[in-house]
Each structure stands twice: as structure tokens, then as C-alpha cells.
Amino acid sequence: MADALPKFNRPWLYPKQLDAIFCEERYGLCEASTKSGKTVGCIIWIVEKAWNGSEGQNFWWVAPVFPQAEIAYRRMKLFLPSWVYKPNDSKMFLRLANGAMIWFKSAEKPDSLYGEDVYAAVIDEATRVREQSWWAIRSTVTATQAPVRIIGNIKGRKNWAYRLARKAESGEPDHHYAKINAYDAVDAGILPLAEVEDAKRQLPDHIFRELYLAEPGDDEGNPFGIQAIRECTVEAMSDDKPVGWGWDLAKSQDWTVGIALDRDGAVSRFHRFQSDWEFTFQTVLHKTKKLLAIVDSTGVGDPIVERLRRDGGRNFRGFKFTPASKQQLMERLAVAIQNQEISFPDGVITSELESFEYEYRNGSVRYSAPPGLHDDCVVALALAVMAKSNARVFSGNLQFENLKRASYWKRY
């Protein structure tokens, strides 16, 4: 039957895209700028492989999470003429007219990736895929000795894709390495220069470098700067009087953390616990006393903050997290750390700060802990920085600034 089908006509790819993805080697690693055509190039590649494959053979497209695999699935359906394939939307695969099947999978559960024989695989956004999933995918191409394309943005140095790219770059046999930056994509005519320049103006330098120039920063995707964190680290907590508190309330599996800063910006109180709401409420109320406290009022935090304001006083202020408000809060914390306006004791606060990451999605930067790690201390510290900058000490009496400026608070 395959003989009766037309030959696959490879669409135009720009030279660097072609070299990166249609290389001879079995493993093709491509570190590239956002919007440089990684996904499009690999869609073309895997369709070509599958079209030249045969009945019953499996081809895999693997993305870090399900919605990303779904995007590629939808794009491929748009890209191919409809007579070429039959889609199975619930299982997310396309059966091509030659009987080959292209599956779209999420890398979230490595165990679900074992067991199949795969004839070509793409790992999209590989720097966000867990290493165990890579091992699983690797096992599926063993019997078939099939080719794999591993593509993505740079995301620090602490991931398997970065390490494998370094091996490929240093000439590991059967590995091909390519790097495409945003200016290559501009030269190729698929990305407007103005867009890149706009991103350069808007994004912090190290983020722009990773996302658009495909160059890792020294801070492994850390928005505060590892060196800056170390410069703010002290051996012991201050025992001076606090001037303002930040409280991050535990949601399902995380911790409630309260951090207070003294007049010099040193952490002088620190509480971290997991307990029921009543205990949490009482602790926040009694530790904070009459000082300004900014309390996470997102979701279930909202009624707690209301009760704190009723029973404790108007020194309790709610802060609602949205991607935008979190970004602002974290950028303020980054400035405080980079200018050494604050200091904190070595331990859980520093380790959370060091593992904290940023992520670039849908055109904006999101700040969070890596999967499986916590960021409650980082959040509490950021809220404490905000509280401190809104509270001033005058001869032992506390005076609130800005509290009357309702518009300021309404932003959050």
C-alpha cells in the first residue's frame, strides 16, 4: 500500500534548522532560542520518518506535560492534509495512511513510557523533562536503534539535557549538537527583530540570554543570583526587634512560614510549621502582635486574613498571589538580595532561595520552586521585605507608610 502513496515532500526549513534537526547522527541535540522553529522543524522531521516507516510502527512525540504534547498534536493535524491521517483524539495519536502511528505523550510519568518499540522520537522542551523519562524513552529506541531529537530552550545547567548537549558538543560519537539563537531566526525571516529587541528591554539580562541567546547564566536559572544569596547569608539569626512580618500560609502539602526582619533588614524571627488552621491562626496572631504583617490571602488564606484583621487589627494585610503579583514581589526580593538590603541565616531559607527558579511561559516569566521542592520561605521572605519597606521605626514606635494609599494595596 505504501508504494501507492506519494513521496513526502519536505517543506522549506532554513539552513540552521535543517542542519540541527535533519542531521545524520542518531541523537540530535538542539539548544535554541524560543520561537526559532524547533517544534515546527521536529514536526516535519517525525512526519517524514513516519511517512517513510511502515504499518504498525510507533513514532513518539514527548513533551514535559500533557497540554504541551496536545499543542504539538493539534499543530501536526493542521500541518498535514486530512487524507493523510486518521486522528484518535482521546488517545492522542495519528494513524498515517501507511499505517505508521505518531503518538503524543507527556513525560510526567516515566513508568508510562516503558514497553513500546519506537522508530523515532522527539523530546520537545527537553530541559523541562525529568531524567527518568529520558531513560524510559531511551529504552524504547534500543531494540529499534531509532533516532532521537532532543530540543529545547536553555534552562540552567542542572538538567540531563544540558549535560547530554555538552557531550554532544564535545564530539560524542553518533551525537550531533546545534545551537540556534534568536538572531539566527531573525536572519531566517521567521522572527521579527523588533520582537527580540523588545524582549531584551523587558526581561532581566540572564533570562534574555537563556531564552533568546541559548546561553546559560552563571546562576542556573536562579533569579536572585547564587553569589548574591551567599553575600546575604549570615551564621545566626538577629535577635533585634522585628519591624515587619511576612507570612506564607500552608496550602495542601507545604508549610506555613513566618519571617520577620529587623530595622537593618536581618531576619530576626523565623517560624516554619505544618498544622491545622486554628493553630496557624493563633500562631500568626500571637507572634506578629501589633507589627505590620503581610499575609498570603490567596484562596483559603482569605478568611484567615479577614479573621486576623478582625481579631488582631489592621496591621494584618492580605496579599493575593497572581502570576503578575508574584512576579513583582519576587523582582522586589531579587533587588533586595542583589543590593544586600537584607540578610538571613544559613539553612532552609538559603536552600530554598538557591533552588528557586524562573520559568518562561506564554510570554511571561513565572517564579517558583522546582517540582517537588518548596518556596514557602522565599515567599515569606519576599512578603517580609514588602512589610519592612512599608513600616518605619521612629524611636521604638512603629509608623506605617502607604497604608492609607488604598490604591497601592488594591493592586494585589
Ligand SMILES: Nc1ncnc2c1ncn2[C@@H]1O[C@H](COP(=O)(O)OP(=O)(O)OP(=O)(O)O)[C@@H](O)[C@H]1O
Ligand atoms: N521552516 C519554517 N518555515 C516557515 N515558518 C517557520 C518555520 N519554522 C518555524 N517557523 C515559524 O516560526 C514559528 C515558531 O516556530 P516553533 O513554534 O517551532 O518555535 P519553537 O522554537 O518551538 O518555539 P517555542 O520556544 O515557543 O517552543 C512558527 O509558528 C512558524 O510560524
Ligand SMILES: [Mg+2]
Ligand atoms: Mg516549541
